[in-house]
Amino acid sequence: MPIQIIQNPVFEEHVRTLMKGHSGIYLLYKRKTLHYVGLAAKNLLGRLKDHQRDKHKGKWDRFVVYRIKSIRYLKDIETLLIGVLNPPGNAQEGRVPRDADMNRVLKRVLKEGESEIKVIRKALVRP
DSSP states (O other), rough: GGGGGGGGGTTHHHHHHHHTTOOEEEEETTTTTEEEEESSSSSHHHHHHTTTSSSSSSOEEEEEEEEOOOGGGGHHHHHHHHHHOOOOOOOOOOOGGGGGGGHHHHHHHHHHHHHHHHHHHHHHHHH
């Protein structure tokens, strides 16, 4: 949707009903190029209005909004989208929860496996 719809009097009531007080994920575009991915835990409309005045001002002219009822996974969804889409307007990459960080888990398994392999190797070398 074009940025102008946010404050257009014709759409104002409907836009407020659809976004104010709702949580979700939003994407900001400059023409057809993705600029930024963000989340709103309580007020999608407020976040979009904030971005008309903050460091993203003038860097976007269209947006897409995905309302999400349960905010439990909002941050995970935002992190996934930022990681996959790599928009230039996002300074931070997002954080994967510790229990879901596969690199961390696999490094730990590898370290444990190396210890077991050393024991087996020593046992095989002995006459």
